[in-house]
Amino acid sequence: MASSIRVISTSNIHLASQNSDSTRKIELGPWDLQVLLLDLIQVGFVYHDHPHSNRDTVIQHLKASISSTLDYFPQLAGRLAVIEHDDYGTYSVFIHCNNAGALFIHATAEGLTISDILRPDYLPPIVWSFYPLTDAKNYECTQKPLLAVKVTELVDGMFIGVTINHALGDRKSIMHFLTCWSEIARGVGLLSKPPTLQRWFPGGTERPMRIRIPKDNEKEKERLKSPLPPPQERVFHFSKEKIAELKAKANATLSSNYKISSPQALMAHLWRAIVRNQGIDPKEEVNFKLVVDIRPRLNPPLPPHYFGNALDDGTVRMTAGELLHQEGLGKAASEMNKVVASFTEETIGSHLKSWLEDRRLLTISEMFGDAVDMDGSPTFNVYGVDLGWGKPVAVRSGPGDKSNGTITVFAGPEKGDVYAEVNLPYEIMEAMGRDSEFMDAVMPAVGFFIVKKMRSFRSYL
Template identity: 70%
Template sequence: MASSIRVISKSTIQSAARNSDSPLKIELSPWDLEALLLDFLQVGFLYPNPKENKDTVIQNLKASLSSTLDFFPQLAGRLTVVEHDDDTSSVFINCNNSGALFIHAVAEGLTISDILLPVYLPPIVRSFFPLTEAKSYQGTHKPLLAVQITELVDGIFIGCSFNHTVSDGRSMFHFLTSWSQISRGVGMLSKPPTLERWFLDGTDRPIRIRFPKEKVNHSRLLLEERVFHFSKEKIAELKAKANAMVSSNYKISSLQALMAHLWRSIIRNQDMDPKEEVEFVMVIDFRPRMNPPLPLNYFGNALEDGMVTMKAGELLNQEGLGKAALEMNKAVASYTHEKIIRHMKSWLEDPKLLTVSDMFADVVDMGGSPTFNGYKIDFGWGKPVAIRSGPGDKSHGTIIVFAGPEEGDIYAEVHLPYKTLEAMAKDHEFMDAVTPAVGFFTAAAVKKMTTPVRSSL
């Protein structure tokens, strides 16, 4: 599968309708500012070749991206830093229409099967994502949105990178869904974004922080990645099993049961001391948890990290599935409006910027959400056959979840050492819940998806 990436062109895509002479300025909330040191959010979509020719597809994607930026002007802007006399800085989004980055590339000789059939993510897929080395605070001079269209022999991969200060996962998928709708010919969006950020009453604005003056380096430990697919039926079995282990006062969700199942296998296959404490971190979207709730189309960061801590032996005993799922359930339920406000007040008193090592050192952490349905991202030539996240902000034990190809399915990308992933593949208790599938296709079906002639893209 040896292949190389050849860049055909790079261009800047601006909003067609925005006037950069008097740009909109968007102040950043504490939740946005926390992400300044983090990598860009990244997600990509793999499609079979469209029927249209190459030039038509690329020009349509550029034109529809420009039209979509009319509704999302912050993604065509840049960060602006204002330095103050007390050695602090404030940051805002200057919607000056500097533009998004658009890259057109070719992966010579690479096919869809080369990406989907290997057990582990082929390393070349990481090169399908732009700005993989960028940090969010570099949005002062780097685009806040970058897109790379990579041609394969029989398909295309659309890799997208979003500055994490500007967007969280829900906002990212809101934009991508909007872009795909406009690409299909929808003139006006049914759910335009809410651009204004939410602030606690009485917050001194702009918020001042210690902005990094020097380049912040994060040692990127690129481990193996493997995708596990879980069908609606298998998830229902796990959910029923977990609920049978807990009091009827609690209702374990499908995601909580599945994450407990995954966590148990990861810990079981690392030969840990039963007395050792293990931690699981999950991202909690608190838009619906505020009082009143934030709109679901609130565009920005609205996340908190919920943590569960257990002894390894407690997690792995006979009732461990129910216990772990229950602790996750309680952690999520604890994030009330009042708790979120307390966290914000505490942060405002002592602002701290997150780093990957601070957040995820020696833990299993879950990002993404099964509400993010990338299989509905249709640019006019059908649904993707697979979704993959990029290398940004991944560490030992990172799990990224998305909705699966069929309703109720969930798939999880798991980032761990090869030895651990191999052990999980031999873990019969874990693998009993895994459904062999690659995107919409079984491995056997993917093998038949060969295109001998490069007829379109």
């Protein structure tokens, strides 16, 4: 699969409106500030060629539609700004909506086809180069763009890699932007769900919020000096029917008045397979970390289209023996259910109060540790990102914030299906592939079949 990436052009995309307020500032809230040391969020979409336009026309269409979308998301065309205060080294960070521009890169991957990306069991390393700003951290974007789009031409289609600064929003917010871009690219007059840009702050906190930039985290310094490439990545596809079977199996082990959800059953199934194929001592504690959207859990709740970070995380703890017990699927799923249910307004407030006492910023080294870590959501309609010539053939996420044990989930092209990107050492991933209990719920090589089906459809056209 030898191929090289050649950049054709690089440009800045500005707001379409000429009436933008270049002096507007958006302060970062507590959840925004916590992620400043982490990687940017990346998501990629694989498309077949536009059936009725040449590629130059498509590129111009994408640039124009991004520009129009930025009118609704002016912060994405801005830059971060940092103010150092004269009180023992505290800082405040905000978004300067100065219309400095989003980055747009047009490139080509010589000789590379869609099936070259989707057919292998493991993600080809070259795919990481389809995302812009992969070497940047969120706090570095005082000069670097907050939004970058890279369109890489393939032999029979294109890969569109989107990178957005995590301090601006979580994955739910990023999906909201992509949905709005999709609507504008298809010529929708008014957005169906315009964003709420005003940031939320806990009552009684000073404005702007101040943080301390850590200078003594030696472990993180060493990691940044010699960054390791992301571990092997393999994508597993679970159909709606197989997930329903897992859910029924999990619920059969629980009392009739206690029911768990389909995503919880699926995550328990994945967690069990990972632990089972690591050969962990049954008495050893194993952890599963998940994130919870707290927009609807505050009082009053945040607007559903709040654009910013509004996540908290919780950890499920069990022994390997409990997890792998014959009733472990239901037990693990029910523990996940309990952790999610524990995020009440009171517990969220307690977490915020604790953070406000030390203003500690998250680091990748401390965030993952030895836990299996879930990111993304099967509720995100990633296959709905139609930019004017049909839905994507496949969706992937970039290398940012990935470590051993990271699981990134998103909805599949068919309603109820779920894709899970799993990052683990090669030996464990191979063992999972031979694990009949795990693989019984996995659909075979569906990505390649979709490509063949789409090719047949286009040839018919």
